[in-house]
Amino acid sequence: MDQINGVIDALTEYTRNLPVIKDLAQKAGVSTGHISIGFIAFLSVFMLLGIGADLITDLIGMFYPMYMSFKALETKGADDDKLWLTYWVVFAIYKVVDEWSEIFFFWVPFYYPIKLAFLVYLFLPQTKGAVKLYDSFIRPFVLKHQAEIDAGLSKAGEAASLVQQAAKEEALKKGFEYMTHK
Structure with a gap:
C-alpha cells in the first residue's frame, strides 16, 4: 500500500x-x-x-514528445534539441515499420501495451532509448548508405520536377482548350 x-x-x-x-x-x-x-x-x-489502442499509443507516442520538442526549441542550449530530434528520427522509422508489420502482429496478446512501453522507453529522458537505437543501429546504417540515399533522393527530386512540369503543361493545354471551345 x-x-x-x-x-x-x-x-x-x-x-x-x-x-x-x-x-x-x-x-x-x-x-x-x-x-x-x-x-x-x-x-x-x-x-x-484493444479498444482504440492504436490511437492511444500514437497519441502518447506523439503528444508528450511534441511538447518536449517545443520546450527544447525554446531553450538556448542545443543538447535537448538533439535528444528530441533523435526521437523523431527513430519514431519515423518505427512508424513506417509498425504500419507494415502490424498486420502480422496485432493478434499477439498485449501487442498495444508492448508498443506503448516501447515508445515510452524511446522518449523518456531517463532511458534515452531513441538515442541508444540511433547510435547503435540507425546512424551506422545511414552513414554506410548515405551516398545511395542521396542519389535516390536526387533522382526522386528530378522525377518530381518532371511530373510537376508535365502537370503544368497539361493544365495550360486544358485551360487553352477550354478557353478556345467556348
Whole structure:
C-alpha cells in the first residue's frame, strides 16, 4: 500500500499544475495524483481490450514528445534539441515499420501495451532509448548508405520536377482548350 501511495504522491507532485487535471481533482475532491492514476487505469483497460489502442499509443507516442520538442526549441542550449530530434528520427522509422508489420502482429496478446512501453522507453529522458537505437543501429546504417540515399533522393527530386512540369503543361493545354471551345 505504501508503494501505491508513493506513486500517487509522485503523480500528485508531477501533475499539480496541469489545468485540466487540477480542475477535475478539485471537482472530485481528490488529489491530482488520484485523477492521474484513474486516467492511467482507464487507458490501461482500453489498451488491454484493444479498444482504440492504436490511437492511444500514437497519441502518447506523439503528444508528450511534441511538447518536449517545443520546450527544447525554446531553450538556448542545443543538447535537448538533439535528444528530441533523435526521437523523431527513430519514431519515423518505427512508424513506417509498425504500419507494415502490424498486420502480422496485432493478434499477439498485449501487442498495444508492448508498443506503448516501447515508445515510452524511446522518449523518456531517463532511458534515452531513441538515442541508444540511433547510435547503435540507425546512424551506422545511414552513414554506410548515405551516398545511395542521396542519389535516390536526387533522382526522386528530378522525377518530381518532371511530373510537376508535365502537370503544368497539361493544365495550360486544358485551360487553352477550354478557353478556345467556348
